[in-house]
Amino acid sequence: xxxxxxxxHLRQDARIAMLLDVVQMPDFTPSGRIYYDLLESIVSQQxxxxxxxxxxxxxxxxxPDNYPHPELLVEVETTRLREMGLSFQKAGYLQNVARFSMxxxxxxxxxxxxxxxxxxxxxxxxxxxxxWTVQMLLMFTLGRPDVFPIDDLGIQQAMINLYQINETxxxxxxxxxxxxxxxQPWRTVACRYLWRWxxxxxxx
Numbered sequence: 078x079x080x081x082x083x084x085x086h087l088r089q090d091a092r093i094a095m096l097l098d099v100v101q102m103p104d105f106t107p108s109g110r111i112y113y114d115l116l117e118s119i120v121s122q123q124x125x126x127x128x129x130x131x132x133x134x135x136x137x138x139x140x141p142d143n144y145p146h147p148e149l150l151v152e153v154e155t156t157r158l159r160e161m162g163l164s165f166q167k168a169g170y171l172q173n174v175a176r177f178s179m180x181x182x183x184x185x186x187x188x189x190x191x192x193x194x195x196x197x198x199x200x201x202x203x204x205x206x207x208x209w210t211v212q213m214l215l216m217f218t219l220g221r222p223d224v225f226p227i228d229d230l231g232i233q234q235a236m237i238n239l240y241q242i243n244e245t246x247x248x249x250x251x252x253x254x255x256x257x258x259x260x261q262p263w264r265t266v267a268c269r270y271l272w273r274w275x276x277x278x279x280x281x
Contacts, residue, residue, distance in 0.1 A: 078222050083263040090259055092239050096270040100277065107220030112174070112183040114218045115200070116145060118210050119170045120163065132162040136171075147184075150175035170205030177203045193221055216265045225257050225264040235271035238278075 088094040108114060120136065121129035137143040139153060139161065151172055158168035178184065181199075188196065193215050200211045209228055215221040226232055227250055236242060236253055244252045260267040 078220055078266070080266070083222065083266040086263055087260060087267055090256075090267075093260065093267055093270065096239075096274050100270050100273050102269060102273060105217070108218050109188070110184075111186065111188060111200075111214060111218055112147070112178050113144070114214055115174050115183070115206065115210070116171055118213060119167055119174065119205060122167070122210075136161045136163065145171075145175070147175035147178040151179065166205075170203075173204050174206070188219055193224060216268070221265060223262040223264050225254075225260075225268065227253055227257075229268075231272050231275055232268055235275040238275070239271070 084097055087097065117129075117133050120133045124132070136158070137145060139157065140146065140149055153172075155165065155168050155172075158171065159165060163171070174183075191199070196215060196219075197208055197211045200206050200214070201208055209226055212224050212226040212229075215224045216226075233249065233253070236256065237249075240252075240256055242249060242252055257264055257267070
């Protein structure tokens with residue numbers, strides 16, 4: 078991802094330009110590990126970062142090399158997964174991912190040859206995996222530059238505050254799409270700044 082090029086483009090929006098100047102953004106390298114990161118994202122749903130990390134690390138200890146290989150994960154008893162701190166529902170979702178991976182080799186899939194929308198359509202076939210989850214994978218696991226998770230609450234709140242948006246519901250979504258259109262093809266970068274700006278605003 079060309080950060081200099083993305084910043085040059087995004088500075089055409091004065092409010093995003095302000096974020097680029099005031100927000101300290103750490104570098105990150107996309108992991109590319111769709112299967113592993115998908116499991117981790119399921120575990121983290123509706124949990125604090127600390128709790129999710131603890132449970133996921135405990136879950137990984139079930140496997141010889143601390144890696145939940147799909148062929149091993151599908152064989153683990155649900156009761157054993159529950160003992161690791163996973164809900165019954167999440168345990169089922171994790172095994173759904175493992176089965177899907179065995180059928181489609183998620184660990185070695187040719188992701189670079191597939192568009193964002195095709196990946197969303199492909200992975201949301203898995204019960205327990207929604208569009209938002211796949212969008213996070215596109216942004217942070219694959220490093221796709223132009224993802225806009227319009228239903229993310231943090232992005233909604235940040236844009237409402239930054240642009241003083243009064244609309245709600247469908248009108249809010251329409252306004253967000255309108256405002257974000259000029260960010261293309263760097264909407265991922267803009268969203269990373271929006272999230273970090275929002276989080277920084279909450280820090281006393």
